[in-house]
């Protein structure tokens with residue numbers, strides 16, 4: 001029995017976590033989740049508590065990935081910050097347990113895990129649902145998720161053009177200057193998404209920023225922000241016209257303002273598409289509404305811990 005957990009700091013986690021290790025494992029766990037086989041995966045919808053005085057929320061995300069022997073819980077705090085604030089909008093810590101005894105084997109910084117696994121899952125959705133010929137990628141938002149999405153999409157796909165928009169244009173310019181490839185900075189969302197094949201929404205907005213009338217029929221949208229039942233990133237037209245995929249039906253029904261307030265019907269979980277039990281309608285306009293799942297964090301935490309141990 002390991003009585004003293006190891007602590008893995010943000011730089012250690014970031015060094016050990018790689019998209020090419022992560023993606024096949026995330027695909028496997030999303031598929032298992034969608035089978036609803038509690039002998040393989042147990043993951044309740046996270047509990048989220050408002051931190052009223054500070055305009056924030058604290059979420060508890062436990063998961064038991066039995067087929068991999070992973071018992072894990074992430075605690076994530078997220079805040080509505082003034083744009084341009086130097087304070088972080090998200091903080092996260094991951095606890096990895098020994099499933100046999102319940103002792104904590106490792107405590108690790110959860111921010112890089114959150115950035116990378118969210119982007120990796122959006123990339124999985126784009127692999128399945130984006131138009132067969134996808135030339136133009138757009139990123140709406142220019143924060144941490146914008147960067148991780150840019151990184152994994154550049155690793156996995158060959159877009160001819162990448163565009164970025166941010167509410168404050170200087171932030172979009174900073175983003176474009178911070179990455180290695182060429183990124184076009186746009187001044188409006190309409191201009192950014194015009195003719196685009198893949199659109200990633202990674203903003204802290206609680207009102208729609210992306211409107212269906214601007215989206216090319218057949219495009220794929222990975223919608224990552226708006227994780228509260230009264231928050232939106234997408235308008236009713238887009239939610240009505242698109243085929244809606246989610247990470248978890250249960251979470252979408254209680255957490256996604258885009259789904260709840262538009263009344264849109266969920267077509268499938270991404271895990272169902274991976275299992276072959278629901279089709280990938282990539283010729284239609286598709287939205288993947290991502291909310292984030294404890295099983296995704298669990299897979300990352302185990303990967304990081306195993307790599308760390310093998311280096312000791």
Ligand SMILES: NC(=O)C1=CN([C@@H]2O[C@H](COP(=O)(O)OP(=O)(O)OC[C@H]3O[C@@H](n4cnc5c(N)ncnc54)[C@H](O)[C@@H]3O)[C@@H](O)[C@H]2O)C=CC1
Pocket residue numbers: 078083084088089090114118141142143144145146166167168171202203204205206209223224225226227290291292293
């Ligand atoms: N689906 C998932 O699994 C996860 C979702 N998220 C969500 O993704 C979103 C982005 O997260 P981060 O990049 O870490 O945040 P960040 O704070 O690093 O960046 C947020 C971006 O949103 C922009 N923004 C802020 N208010 C806006 C508004 N009213 N309209 C348009 N843009 C606005 C900012 O300029 C910035 O570019 C957040 O909503 C966060 O809660 C975060 C982690 C996981």
Ligand SMILES: O=C(O)C1=NCCCC1
Pocket residue numbers: 076078090114227291292293
């Ligand atoms: O899954 C997560 O982690 C988060 N989801 C939405 C809000 C911030 C963190």
